[in-house]
Amino acid sequence: MSAEQTGQFASLERRLGGFVTALWDTNPRLQSMPVEPLAPPGRASFGHGVVRLPERFRGFTPAQATRLYHAAIAHAGSHIRFTETRFTQGSLKPVQVALISLIEDARVEHLAMRRYPGLRRLFLPFHVASPGSGGMAPALFARLARALIDPDYVDGDAWVEKGRAMFLAAADDWCSPAVSRSIGGLLGNDLGQMRVSFNARTYVVEPAYRDDNAGIWIATEPPPPDAASETWLQAATITPAETEPPRGPPDEADNQPANAARPAAATEDGSPPLASYPEWDHLIRQARPHWATIRAYPARAGRQEVIDEIIASHAPLAHRLAALIEHARVSRPRRLRRQAEGDTLDLDASIEAAIDLRAGLLPDPRIYSRMERRHRDLATLVLLDVSHSTNDRLPGSATSVLALERAAAALLGDAMAGLGDRFAMGAFCSNGRHDVRYSVIKAFDGSFDGAAKRRLAGLTGSLSTRLGAALRHASRALGQQAAYRRLLLVISDGEPSDIDVGDRRYLVEDARHAVQELSLGGIDVFCVGLDAGGDRYFGRIFGRHRIALIDRIERLPELLPLIYLRLTA
Amino acid sequence: MILDSHRITTEPYYCAAGDEIALFAAAYAARMPMMLKGPTGCGKTRFIEYMAWRLGKPLITVACHEDMTASDLVGRFLLDANGTVWHDGPLTRAVRHGAICYLDEIVEARQDTTVVIHPLADDRRVLPLEKTGELITAHPDFHLVISYNPGYQSVLKDLKESTKQRFAAIQFLYPDRALETAIVAHEAGLSEDDAMRLVLVGEAARHLKGHGLDEGASTRMLIHAGQLIARGVAPAAACQVALILPLTDDPDLRDALTATVDACLR
Numbered sequence: 027m028s029a030e031q032t033g034q035f036a037s038l039e040r041r042l043g044g045f046v047t048a049l050w051d052t053n054p055r056l057q058s059m060p061v062e063p064l065a066p067p068g069r070a071s072f073g074h075g076v077v078r079l080p081e082r083f084r085g086f087t088p089a090q091a092t093r094l095y096h097a098a099i100a101h102a103g104s105h106i107r108f109t110e111t112r113f114t115q116g117s118l119k120p121v122q123v124a125l126i127s128l129i130e131d132a133r134v135e136h137l138a139m140r141r142y143p144g145l146r147r148l149f150l151p152f153h154v155a156s157p158g159s160g161g162m163a164p165a166l167f168a169r170l171a172r173a174l175i176d177p178d179y180v181d182g183d184a185w186v187e188k189g190r191a192m193f194l195a196a197a198d199d200w201c202s203p204a205v206s207r208s209i210g211g212l213l214g215n216d217l218g219q220m221r222v223s224f225n226a227r228t229y230v231v232e233p234a235y236r237d238d239n240a241g242i243w244i245a246t247e248p249p250p251p252d253a254a255s256e257t258w259l260q261a262a263t264i265t266p267a268e269t270e271p272p273r274g275p276p277d278e279a280d281n282q283p284a285n286a287a288r289p290a291a292a293t294e295d296g297s298p299p300l301a302s303y304p305e306w307d308h309l310i311r312q313a314r315p316h317w318a319t320i321r322a323y324p325a326r327a328g329r330q331e332v333i334d335e336i337i338a339s340h341a342p343l344a345h346r347l348a349a350l351i352e353h354a355r356v357s358r359p360r361r362l363r364r365q366a367e368g369d370t371l372d373l374d375a376s377i378e379a380a381i382d383l384r385a386g387l388l389p390d391p392r393i394y395s396r397m398e399r400r401h402r403d404l405a406t407l408v409l410l411d412v413s414h415s416t417n418d419r420l421p422g423s424a425t426s427v428l429a430l431e432r433a434a435a436a437l438l439g440d441a442m443a444g445l446g447d448r449f450a451m452g453a454f455c456s457n458g459r460h461d462v463r464y465s466v467i468k469a470f471d472g473s474f475d476g477a478a479k480r481r482l483a484g485l486t487g488s489l490s491t492r493l494g495a496a497l498r499h500a501s502r503a504l505g506q507q508a509a510y511r512r513l514l515l516v517i518s519d520g521e522p523s524d525i526d527v528g529d530r531r532y533l534v535e536d537a538r539h540a541v542q543e544l545s546l547g548g549i550d551v552f553c554v555g556l557d558a559g560g561d562r563y564f565g566r567i568f569g570r571h572r573i574a575l576i577d578r579i580e581r582l583p584e585l586l587p588l589i590y591l592r593l594t595a
Numbered sequence: 596m597i598l599d600s601h602r603i604t605t606e607p608y609y610c611a612a613g614d615e616i617a618l619f620a621a622a623y624a625a626r627m628p629m630m631l632k633g634p635t636g637c638g639k640t641r642f643i644e645y646m647a648w649r650l651g652k653p654l655i656t657v658a659c660h661e662d663m664t665a666s667d668l669v670g671r672f673l674l675d676a677n678g679t680v681w682h683d684g685p686l687t688r689a690v691r692h693g694a695i696c697y698l699d700e701i702v703e704a705r706q707d708t709t710v711v712i713h714p715l716a717d718d719r720r721v722l723p724l725e726k727t728g729e730l731i732t733a734h735p736d737f738h739l740v741i742s743y744n745p746g747y748q749s750v751l752k753d754l755k756e757s758t759k760q761r762f763a764a765i766q767f768l769y770p771d772r773a774l775e776t777a778i779v780a781h782e783a784g785l786s787e788d789d790a791m792r793l794v795l796v797g798e799a800a801r802h803l804k805g806h807g808l809d810e811g812a813s814t815r816m817l818i819h820a821g822q823l824i825a826r827g828v829a830p831a832a833a834c835q836v837a838l839i840l841p842l843t844d845d846p847d848l849r850d851a852l853t854a855t856v857d858a859c860l861r
Contacts, residue, residue: 040847040848040851041847041848041850041851041854042851043806043851044803044806044807044847044848044850044851044852044855045851045854045855047802047803047806047851048799048800048802048803048851048852048855049799049802049855049858050802051802053806096854100858141795142795142858142859143859143860143861144856144857144858144859144860144861145858147857148857148858368666368671369664369665369666369671370666370671370672370726371671371672371674371679376674376679379674380674380678383674383676389674393674394671396664558806558807561805571745575805577806577807
């Protein structure tokens with residue numbers, strides 16, 4: 027992290043997310059708001075499950091800014107928790123709206139501080155208004171804000187003191203937002219009679235950690251477009267349905283030569299159907315027979331060096347994995363003799379020990395034998411989601427989700443090949459129910475060699491995510507493997523979706539049904555979800571104990587082999 | 596008596612969160628095998644100690660681990676001066692002499708190990724000793740109890756259905772705020788107010804389960820922090836040492852938890 031980045035939103039995002047979740051058991055998406063050089067200072071804003079914070083606060087040292095961000099997210103979280111119903115503007119004047127908001131800010135902060143008294147230490151230092159700040163409306167507002175939260179502050183202005191007295195007198199009713207509405211309305215009337223003018227256009231909420239209050243009023247204009255579409259969080263939300271099959275731009279990470287991108291076009295129309303599968307319709311509670319058609323799309327070849335470079339660039343990790351693998355390595359069940367502990371007596375050793383005892387010698391205590399059963403009877407299929415959303419780049423880096431999936435799969439493949447485990451690898455995307463595309467990267471009987479690595483390197487992200495059909499198809503290959511344990515490991519970046527499905531629940535329920543069918547057939551399904559907020563649908567599909575959600579996607583290459591080793595330990 | 600050392604003589608501190616004491620007592624009266632489910636550090640082991648004391652029965656606890664074999668439970672032949680001699684394992688001792696046998700974290704044991712409890716956990720109540728050819732009928736006082744923490748272990752390592760369905764289960768959760776405050780205050784020797792602050796920290800940390808933490812802060816951790824505070828450690832430092840550092844290695848999450856602890860303290 028560079029020096030000028032400390033104290034800025036990007037460096038604090040995960041911390042703030044953890045903080046607000048811990049305090050308020052809410053998991054809003056955090057986004058940064060660009061700050062224009064000459065615009066008025068930015069303020070936090072929340073609504074529609076998103077909290078937006080300025081990408082930086084001007085005029086604060088990094089240490090102050092860090093505390094300011096914490097105060098801002100704690101304040102926004104207090105609103106999310108305590109402002110249960112939003113206010114309607116009706117016939118209220120702008121000054122009343124601003125004052126009601128101000129009282130509401132103080133109300134939710136007091137409720138928050140009742141539970142978390144330490145928040146007072148976080149909020150108070152930013153209240154710096156004093157009687158010397160002046161008597162214009164913004165200054166009076168800031169003084170009132172301070173008077174409401176700082177018990178030691180003495181103001182002297184009659185209006186400010188009246189506001190404080192009314193607010194404190196209502197302490198027993200703080201649990202209801204109606205308090206804010208009535209006090210704010212009264213104070214607004216007073217201000218009008220004092221002929222203090224208020225300009226709603228230039229008004230900026232003080233102190234800096236408070237939000238712009240848009241989130242506590244029912245908007246009169248339409249809500250802002252869901253800004254999620256501009257950020258990496260898109261990977262975490264529903265995959266947008268595409269109406270025409272876009273060939274994603276070739277991934278910069280693997281520097282495709284232009285001619286390698288072509289073969290897909292030939293198969294675009296002519297891929298033969300491989301199989302058709304039923305699909306579960308949760309509305310009619312029945313499976314629609316032969317509903318989704320799987321077509322084989324031979325993976326186009328990339329360059330093998332890409333994969334070898336990935337493995338080489340993660341050398342320390344590969345080294346660590348090698349040690350773990352050594353530990354978990356396949357060994358045939360065998361009888362260990364002359365052990366100090368074991369299930370049964372080792373006859374030869376026992377006889378010798380008995381003879382020693384009779385002869386008055388010290389017997390060898392290692393008289394047991396036991397069976398070592400470290401045999402790994404396991405077949406695994408790794409299923410990669412290569413829908414269009416995997417082309418999204420991570421914030422502040424040129425790496426796409428797909429490139430990380432690829433790196434993770436490369437390392438995992440390397441680890442599994444090292445373990446001698448039986449495994450296959452496939453990738454899927456979909457373009458409506460008649461065209462669910464499945465590419466085999468490595469079959470069970472193939473080896474993880476140059477050809478498989480080239481296919482892995484050649485993956486591109488496009489189209490949508492029809493998860494259920496892909497699961498059923500993958501289970502067919504896996505079901506043919508004779509193994510004690512059969513594991514289907516799915517790596518997906520978002521909720522199932524497809525162009526011909528409008529109902530968000532439909533594909534989730536179908537995938538859930540597919541997982542249940544597989545589990546009846548003795549196949550364990552485990553999902554690695556690249557969406558920290560995805561436990562709602564990933565949990566619904568796979569079951570809460572059969573998912574691992576990764577919140578820092580850049581750690582996927584490191585975590586995936588570890589998850590695999592843990593799953594199969 | 597052979598099991599005297601397994602008797603619990605002083606009353607263990609236990610605060611009931613619901614009707615689990617009555618439920619367990621009823622299940623014991625029927626000698627119904629019991630499964631205690633719940634996250635780590637929420638009081639399962641303390642509960643079974645308390646029940647053993649209350650029912651006046653000896654308690655044999657076995658901590659299961661992945662290298663445990665059936666003979667670690669049942670027993671094995673040892674060698675002495677005159678030849679081999681059979682030595683009962685903890686389960687066999689409990690069956691023969693009548694004790695509550697508590698198998699802690701049973702899923703950690705291999706599945707071929709856990710099937711030895713099957714004939715004990717249904718209406719047969721017998722333990723066949725394959726190696727000696729003996730068939731032991733369980734003592735009337737014998738009771739089988741296991742603990743089971745679903746979730747954090749490997750998905751490939753789960754109890755068999757045939758094992759699960761032999762047991763009745765009691766679900767343990769972290770106690771509610773008032774009760775947990777009382778527990779932390781008692782166990783750590785803190786004032787109610789200090790204990791309540793710690794419980795708030797614990798509740799906040801539990802919100803992060805699934806959002807970076809595998810498991811929330813347990814009651815046991817809160818007691819640890821409380822014990823440090825009772826010995827004069829500053830609350831923020833005690834939480835750092837006993838809660839935050841053990842819970843996570845992720846620096847961002849550590850900072851988030853540190854800010855949360857600060858918000859919880861006066």
